[in-house]
Amino acid sequence: MAEVERISKRGAIRQENEARILSAAEKVFAEAGFGGATMQLIADMAGLPKANLHYYFATKEELYRKVVQQIFEIWLHAADSFDDAPGPVEAIGAYIDAKMEISRRHPFGSKVWASEVMHGAPVIQDYLETTLREWTGGRAKLIQKWIDEGKMASIDPRHLLYMLWATTQHYADFGHQIETLNGGKPLSDRQWKEAKESVRSIILRGIGAL
Template sequence: MKDDESGRRSKNGQASRGSRAEARRATEESILKAAERVFAEAGFGGATMQLIADVAGLPKANLHYYFETKESLYRRVVERIFNIWLEAADVFDAASGPAEGIGAYIDAKMEISRNHPNGSKVWASEVMHGAPVIQDYLETTLRDWTEGRAVIIERWIAEGKMAKVDPHHLLYMLWATTQHYADFSHQIETLNGGAPLSDAQWEDAKTCVKSIVLRGIGVS
């Protein structure tokens, strides 16, 4: 009997810890979404922890429990969108050629612009201001990732799978095109009759961008 009671207490304790961990993750997710929105709209200088707490629907003290300073929260927001972009680029490593690799990369980046527009805007604003907080990312992780993908593109060129182009300028163009749908979403919505792109319009946009890019680098 005692063993049964001990087992139940153990299971209940594990369930309780699991519930607390899940609640913590949910709260952190709410904070990050609120912070993305506030940083995107107000910039780092104009954002306040109180405003982020208000948007997240939390007391300011709770916000400081998760993130002690505005800068630590800002860096987490930047890390979040950057890591999402890096994961999207994994398709390069496994792809047999540019049609699969670059095509899938465009699809993934367009979906990120659709689902994480504020994170993209935060990154764009930071870089346009000289990257005062994330310069280390640009000089290390981003540079390493870019050089690694350039090697893959150069291999495809050497194998005759695509036209000879500068890999860096190709990547810059891919970033600019796909992230335009996030960073300039208001402009796109205005030109779309004041409405966000529908599911069908997003699919059309991805197909069109892929067609233009792939044809431009000699991939049928």
């Protein structure tokens, strides 16, 4: 029993340390980029010895890929609303809500992804060519099905997806600009609620789903 408790405790410590490292890495990579970030900077941000970072992640590239993978998986999970939804109102409406909430809670991860792609995706090109391409193709087919069923206007599904990404991730990638225009303050809970409702209404009405 004591051995089981020790293993469980060790696992909890590992999980906590990895979470601290990934949270610190998101912020450092977002602010300094892959080239400017160092394992020492990340260790300092996490409040851990540098040796601990190398225990969990052997190289900076391995840690960077884990940060990118984590935000990507969160984004993929946000699209679960597409799977069983009866139509675009429910699916796209829930997707907008989920993506904007991710921008609110994971702004640094979004900025890391945006910076990587804007620089030609030198580290994560394989994600774009495999998982993202497959995901986009699958969601585009589903949107086309709703178009064929007359549930929304005849538009290009891929451009709709690009618009959804650009709009929802704007609240993370350009968060400083939004705060500046909001009197130098982050959006309040009420303002986030209003933003989600506005974006949802604009897009769903624009595609003829409402």
